[in-house]
Amino acid sequence: MTYSFKSYHYNEGNRIFIKIPFNVWDTCGKKGNIPVKAVIEDIIFECKLIPKGKGEYILPVNNDIFNKLSLNGELDVKFTILEQLTRINNNSPYNKDNPIRHIESINYLKQPENGYCGQTCIAMLAGISIDEVIKIMKSKKWQASISKVLETLDYFGFSYKKFVYTQGEKVNFPKCCIINVRSPVKNHLLVYFEGVFYDPTSGVTYDYKYEYIISFIEIIEE
Known part of the structure; x- marks a missing residue:
């Protein structure tokens, strides 16, 4: 009901x-x-x-x-x-000792339409298709909340740290992270890897307006 x-x-x-x-x-x-x-x-x-x-x-x-x-x-x-909350990482074949992959490079993916930035970021990190991530995340347009993104990182066995809030200040990012930025309509997620920003909307760039950045979460690659 x-x-x-x-x-x-x-x-x-x-x-x-x-x-x-x-x-x-x-x-x-x-x-x-x-x-x-x-x-x-x-x-x-x-x-x-x-x-x-x-x-x-x-x-x-x-x-x-x-x-x-x-x-x-x-x-x-x-x-x-609900009987219980849905947990993405139930029955995952991956864990922290056996992640889906060790991130050595990022292949850029463009989101299919607005509202899929979270799914697209996960797809770039995991090295799989956006459709596969949508199916695993059980989240369609505008449904990839931060908590869903973190659950999906857990599903794929990625280790990560807590969000760091930058307050628009220029920072030295870690090797790999997901960045949360302000945008005109909704907040927006993108991937950073080894000095390059991979934005699911606008493409690949070596620079980004730091005043738009809200926070980032480091993906730990050991």
Whole structure:
């Protein structure tokens, strides 16, 4: 069953939430942290509803999802309760000791259309087709959230570090990383490898406007 409502977002510390305007215990017959597939403005993601007591719940929204929202007033929200969250790396044939490959070079791939930058970055790193990544990630257009990208890195056995926020400052990037940049419509991901930027939209370049860069995550190649 799908539950639909309109609500506003709010901030609590560094986190973003949407209050669910009905008693979840009474309406859904569920208690505890509830796994759901949520849809906000046609952006689909999975999360767990967080209980606040007496049937009041909030829906957490990560920054990657939040940055894609138009925020022109009330948000159209709906969710479907899941048995459990989908985990991409279930039954993976790879692990940290046996990754899909050791990255010695990058073959540039162009995303098939806007909204597939995350899948395209993973495809370049893994050395496989974008269609294969879409199938494994179970994420289509605009659905490759940062958490999905990290799960897919785990699936392919890639080791990585935490995101480093650059605040627009020029930095010395590690040998291999995924870079998160600002773009006119949505935030955008690209791959950096040995001094070269591989942008799924605009192509290959040896320079990039650092003021557009939000953060990067190092892919560890040992």
